[in-house]
Amino acid sequence: xxxxxxxxxxxxxxxxxxxxxxxxxxxxxxxxxxxxxxxxxxxxxxxxxxxxxxxxxxxxxxxxxxxxxxxxxxxxxxxxxxxxxxxxxxxxxxxxxxxxxxxxxxxxxxxxxxxxxxxxxxxxxxxxxxxxxxxxxxxxxxxxxxxxxxxxxxxxxxxxxxxxxxxxxxxxxxxxxxxxxxxxxxxxxxxxxxxxxxxxxxxxxxxxxxxxxxxxxxxxxxxxxxxxxxxxxxxxxxxxxxxxxxxxxxxxxxxxxxxxxxxxxxxxxxxxxxxxxxxxxxxxxxxxxxxxxxxxxxxxxxxxxxxxxxxxxxxxxxxxxxxxxxxxxxxxxxxxxxxxxxxxxxxxxxxxxxxxxxxxxxxxxxxxxxxxxxxxxxxxxxxxxxxxxxxxxxxxxxxxxxxxxxxxxxxxxxxxxxxxxxxxxxxxxxxxxxxxxxxxxxxxxxxxxxxxxxxxxxxxxxxxxxxxxxxxxxxxxxxxxxxxxxxxxxxxxxxxxxxxxxxxxxxxxxxxxxxxxxxxxxxxx
Amino acid sequence: xxxxxxxxxxxxxxxxxxxxxxxxxxxxxxxxxxxxxxxxxxxxxxxxxxxxxxxxxxxxxxxxxxxxxxxxxxxxxxxxxxxxxxxxxxxxxxxxxxxxxxxxxxxxxxxxxxxxxxxxxxxxxxxxxxxxxxxxxxxxxxxxxxxxxxxxxxxxxxxxxxxxxxxxxxxxxxxxxxxxxxxxxxxxxxxxxxxxxxxxxxxxxxxxxxxxxxxxxxxxxxxxxxxxxxxxxxxxxxxxxxxxxxxxxxxxxxxxxxxxxxxxxxxxxxxxxxxxxxxxxxxxxxxxxxxxxxxxxxxxxxx
Numbered sequence: 001x002x003x004x005x006x007x008x009x010x011x012x013x014x015x016x017x018x019x020x021x022x023x024x025x026x027x028x029x030x031x032x033x034x035x036x037x038x039x040x041x042x043x044x045x046x047x048x049x050x051x052x053x054x055x056x057x058x059x060x061x062x063x064x065x066x067x068x069x070x071x072x073x074x075x076x077x078x079x080x081x082x083x084x085x086x087x088x089x090x091x092x093x094x095x096x097x098x099x100x101x102x103x104x105x106x107x108x109x110x111x112x113x114x115x116x117x118x119x120x121x122x123x124x125x126x127x128x129x130x131x132x133x134x135x136x137x138x139x140x141x142x143x144x145x146x147x148x149x150x151x152x153x154x155x156x157x158x159x160x161x162x163x164x165x166x167x168x169x170x171x172x173x174x175x176x177x178x179x180x181x182x183x184x185x186x187x188x189x190x191x192x193x194x195x196x197x198x199x200x201x202x203x204x205x206x207x208x209x210x211x212x213x214x215x216x217x218x219x220x221x222x223x224x225x226x227x228x229x230x231x232x233x234x235x236x237x238x239x240x241x242x243x244x245x246x247x248x249x250x251x252x253x254x255x256x257x258x259x260x261x262x263x264x265x266x267x268x269x270x271x272x273x274x275x276x277x278x279x280x281x282x283x284x285x286x287x288x289x290x291x292x293x294x295x296x297x298x299x300x301x302x303x304x305x306x307x308x309x310x311x312x313x314x315x316x317x318x319x320x321x322x323x324x325x326x327x328x329x330x331x332x333x334x335x336x337x338x339x340x341x342x343x344x345x346x347x348x349x350x351x352x353x354x355x356x357x358x359x360x361x362x363x364x365x366x367x368x369x370x371x372x373x374x375x376x377x378x379x380x381x382x383x384x385x386x387x388x389x390x391x392x393x394x395x396x397x398x399x400x401x402x403x404x405x406x407x408x409x410x411x412x413x414x415x416x417x418x419x420x421x422x423x424x425x426x427x428x429x430x431x432x433x434x435x436x437x438x439x440x441x442x443x444x445x446x447x448x449x450x451x452x453x454x455x456x457x458x459x460x461x462x463x464x465x466x467x468x469x470x471x472x473x474x475x476x477x478x479x480x481x482x483x484x485x486x487x488x489x490x491x492x493x494x495x496x497x498x499x500x501x502x503x504x505x506x507x508x509x510x511x512x513x514x515x516x517x518x519x520x521x522x523x524x525x
Numbered sequence: 526x527x528x529x530x531x532x533x534x535x536x537x538x539x540x541x542x543x544x545x546x547x548x549x550x551x552x553x554x555x556x557x558x559x560x561x562x563x564x565x566x567x568x569x570x571x572x573x574x575x576x577x578x579x580x581x582x583x584x585x586x587x588x589x590x591x592x593x594x595x596x597x598x599x600x601x602x603x604x605x606x607x608x609x610x611x612x613x614x615x616x617x618x619x620x621x622x623x624x625x626x627x628x629x630x631x632x633x634x635x636x637x638x639x640x641x642x643x644x645x646x647x648x649x650x651x652x653x654x655x656x657x658x659x660x661x662x663x664x665x666x667x668x669x670x671x672x673x674x675x676x677x678x679x680x681x682x683x684x685x686x687x688x689x690x691x692x693x694x695x696x697x698x699x700x701x702x703x704x705x706x707x708x709x710x711x712x713x714x715x716x717x718x719x720x721x722x723x724x725x726x727x728x729x730x731x732x733x734x735x736x737x738x739x740x741x742x743x744x745x746x747x748x749x750x751x752x753x754x755x756x757x758x759x760x761x762x763x764x765x766x767x768x769x770x771x772x773x774x775x776x777x778x779x780x781x782x783x784x785x786x787x788x789x790x791x792x793x794x795x796x797x798x799x800x801x802x803x804x805x806x807x808x809x810x811x812x813x814x815x816x817x818x819x820x821x822x823x824x825x826x827x828x
Binding site for chain 2: 315
């Protein structure tokens with residue numbers, strides 16, 4: 001009996017708690033994947049960046065369209081091709097009240113290379129920098145080894161830590177382990193750290209010393225919920241107020257639901273098919289002894305047999321834009337000739353295959369990650385169906401992401417589905433990673449799993465990399481991009497449009513880099 | 526049967542099989558299960574001839590005909606999608622028939638394989654006894670102490686995808702049940718006079734085990750096999766639901782259910798619902814048949 005009353009009391013309490021409305025100034029966000037660390041310089045990972053940006057700020061911050069804007073640096077100037085001068089804001093203090101000066105900038109840039117055991121180091125963004133010097137307390141000069149036009153874009157990922165709070169005995173000051181506990185997590189951002197447990201909630205509260213506009217929220221909780229359907233159910237039940245990536249199948253229902261609003265970001269990440277272009281017996285191809293993908297006509301046949309509009313409409317639920325290029329048209333260095341995606345042409349694809357000597361087609365295995373990109377396996381299946389229709393019998397091999405990436409790196413696929421997010425706002429980073437001839441030492445073509453190689457394109461990319469004038473660089477990049485696409489070296493499919501669903505009249509500006517930043521989530525009024 | 530004993534005298538009394546049949550048909554529920562099973566198996570086996578569409582021929586699928594509700598008429602093929610279409614434009618009815626075929630093949634082959642391996646090991650252990658028995662039965666104990674699905678998951682992540690791989694994984698997780706049952710029955714049979722007589726004739730152990738003991742140990746093994754058939758179908762569905770069983774372009778029932786899951790919240794119930802019903806029906810039918818078979822074949826529960 002006693003047990004019964006106890007249970008009853010608990011359930012009544014639970015009911016009352018459930019019925020109580022959330023306090024207006026507390027925000028609960030359902031995120032699709034948790035951070036691997038709170039150390040903002042440990043692991044280059046979107047989920048780490050987005051929690052870092054609640055507590056920390058960089059000198060230069062990307063806006064929603066991936067254009068660099070002043071943040072802790074109120075202005076900057078490229079005085080010579082290799083020298084950049086940044087003028088820091090003078091009114092900024094850290095959340096512990098200490099002032100922000102050039103000292104903190106020097107400490108933060110110095111720390112990047114010292115963080116040990118990083119799975120993917122932030123030196124990616126600082127390796128072009130030869131030196132960082134303080135001219136005075138509020139002026140910093142950076143010198144690059146070579147003329148490097150993307151410096152401002154690169155340092156948007158390097159946040160500034162307090163040199164006092166993050167000091168420690170280790171070479172890097174506070175270690176990653178200490179920072180993961182919350183020790184030394186002092187930044188200039190709109191929120192300050194409250195608690196984090198791996199696999200559970202990350203909680204921050206408003207920074208009382210914030211220099212900019214105070215955010216609307218007293219506290220913000222980010223809860224990792226990896227299953228999209230579970231996130232959607234939690235949003236509908238009101239357990240969370242914001243969700244990342246609502247399932248595309250639910251989107252039309254969400255749009256018609258008066259309790260919910262949908263936020264979309266500018267199209268960004270390109271989903272593409274890479275084709276094996278090495279002169280070898282390609283592992284996933286049967287029905288022929290040579291590699292048919294060496295023939296540009298075969299690549300063109302595969303290129304035009306994909307109905308991109310069909311995929312966007314039926315698989316992506318409209319949450320994507322058909323792609324004919326590697327970056328959307330508003331990016332610097334996109335190709336104007338490929339701004340609109342080609343329409344499907346089955347007859348021409350069949351004619352091209354016949355012309356290339358494959359009237360009966362051949363068989364190919366299409367590799368795909370399972371659960372890495374939005375609807376990845378369904379896209380791969382649909383493309384398999386479209387290729388099979390023109391005679392290229394396609395089998396989909398879908399694997400868990402770690403297995404997929406391992407297979408890709410070992411070049412076990414003749415064709416695979418990939419995606420590339422571009423955080424710099426210009427085509428140089430995309431072309432460098434996906435198209436440049438593979439060269440591990442130089443860090444070029446690192447994601448070029450099809451091993452496409454064109455010396456002319458490589459030369460253009462090298463020229464672009466040292467051209468400081470934006471217009472001139474854009475023209476060179478467009479030229480290189482057109483050459484690759486006219487050669488059908490890679491098959492763009494669509495650009496993902498990042499989406500969020502929000503409750504209770506909340507709105508947010510969707511960011512091209514897909515970060516969910518609570519400071520930009522506001523009530524409608 | 527007839528080839529095994531060509532010299533057996535023909536007797537007028539009803540054969541064990543005839544007796545089994547008449548006993549079986551006495552139970553209406555079991556008869557219903559048997560009819561249901563036939564209604565499911567026959568169209569699945571004949572799927573290539575009776576299904577409106579070949580859902581495995583991905584070149585014929587049309588993405589513009591995906592997610593259509595039940596009863597929609599196809600514009601390109603001119604057929605009616607009685608149970609709707611899934612996210613890739615497959616006719617759900619055809620996909621169920623083909624998927625069931627996959628499920629049944631996997632179940633029959635894996636259960637037969639487990640039966641052969643398990644019975645051999647169980648009979649060997651019982652016949653030789655002593656250290657052989659102890660060793661083999663400890664392996665069985667070890668095997669049974671692992672959760673079956675977990676073991677299958679690990680095996681499949683090592684072996685990779687494919688119907689053959691699923692069959693291997695299921696044999697590995699199921700053989701131990703057969704081994705244990707076969708040993709239990711064979712321990713009793715081992716001391717019977719006919720086995721002693723066979724030993725006195727100095728017949729080879731192989732011959733005694735397979736020609737003399739095995740036929741007498743079969744009834745309980747058949748019962749286990751029937752029930753295990755349902756387990757195998759459910760296990761295959763679970764593995765495919767988790768995405769590590771059959772290839773995505775050749776979905777079985779479990780994968781059809783998993784594929785439809787994401788459409789549930791938006792009201793497109795049919796993609797998961799009908800394959801789910803089909804899976805439930807086939808498992809219920811097999812269990813009804815299996816349960817009754819056990820009642821008949823178990824001498825202790827005889828009327």
